[in-house]
Amino acid sequence: MSEQQRAEVPASAADGPTLTVAAVARRLGVAPATLRTWARRYGLGPSSHTAGSHRRYTAADLARLVVMRRLTHEGLSPAQAAQYALSNESAAAEVDDNLLDLLGDTPARAGGGRVVPLPEASPAVRGLARASMTLDAHGISEVLRRQVRTQGVIRTWEALASPVLIGLGERFATTGDGIEVEHIFSECLMGVLRATTESLERPRNTAQVLLACVGEEQHSLPLHALAAALAERGVLARQLGHRVPSSALLSAVRRSGPAVVVLYASMPVVDQDLLGEVDRVRPKPRVLVGGPGWGRNVPATVTRVESLSDTVEEVIASIL
Template structure:
């Protein structure tokens, strides 16, 4: 993928003037050009500049920082976690259902904390937490009762997801998360945010029912590299002015949730099908 100088400056939280200076003085400039002669940064060049920003923030002289930024730092291996088997996941879901039926929100929270600690957010969400919520929702629909069970269980999961430590550093915003204008279900976005925290990505969430004007204002002020818009119903997704957003921002647009299925989207809009895909999409866009 390639990036305009303006997008790179916004992504890294530096001024376009600084970007030009680093190009002229230290050769940290783009090597690609479009057919029209416009400069474009490759992902590896953005990664190099990201290291430059981090090094200068530590007080290292720009010339030395530029030299060090050209040296690739091998990524730390991800922590090894035990595999969550299908049988184990079914057993854990039964424990969640029992706690929820007893309206034992603290127990739901503790079970979720333990599950996330042991297996990570993505595995916990896809194998246990999301199916657990789906089953609760189906029971409410089938019986016409039990909304209180669903709400207390959701509260417990929300507490557990928000307990995942946010990256303890300053830096450029990786992703802005937002619900569609009338979308009230936020737990999937909370799961994505928690998973991004585990990947050491900085993110912000605008929460439920975000008007298009509010999303545009936030994009203008925060200038994230990626914006993820969640919708679980087609009517909610259809209310998002996706074409206008695509014109107004240089952030990569990601349409997440089942509400987008079947809707015509511009080719540039990414459409992850699972939490795993959404996390990998965001991380790969940033780290190359």
């Protein structure tokens, strides 16, 4: 057993597991000073005492702090979040009984004071950006899962995830700093979207839907969001991923005979002749293109889509 693990052994088996301020801070990914502020201002402090009058957090204390952290990540003010955590025992009771194990042996790192400037964003967007800046993967995923479960993929993507991604991207473009923040947020979002897609057990469609990023495009998140949004509607889509060469895409279209092909590009597409070649495949698929990389000159037989919600409706109208 390591020195850290020994420091976190319960004071008494009868009292249940307890943790020090430092141990709780590591697990939640917040600074110890933040925990002391929450205890002083909002009454969310430790309730257990050990020899020498050192106060320690019980599982119930920690459950309330998990609720507090989640709500602040979702955009509530600390005062509102604390009031909810203290007055709604059912919310804390929803936290896994094995809370200490749930938070893991590898604690989160507390972040610094850096922020993403999002003056026009909603409180929920700012809260999720704060979680990203602390590299709190557990908190990011928790918020995104709850939003997908309650609001759906399209709403989560358009009102929450996209503004955070834009804010993180603009921060990196301005300062050259924070690529790790953008990466951890993207990985968490990708995991939530994939889990949603994989939850589809009985697809409604027999006609194939094919999704691909063309040319040198490496940002496949929009297509993962599309696949997840379609899965919510009972539609299964096949993903080819990022940087799909024209020859590979044409081969896939010929072999699978999709009814709909969705092509995404945020970078300028050099080989726009690809659209004509896909259009000549028989049986002829419907072709949708999204992203700013296509410019304005696309063939009349190709449908341009501007948003996730529009793309979902176009795909469903074509196959169901």
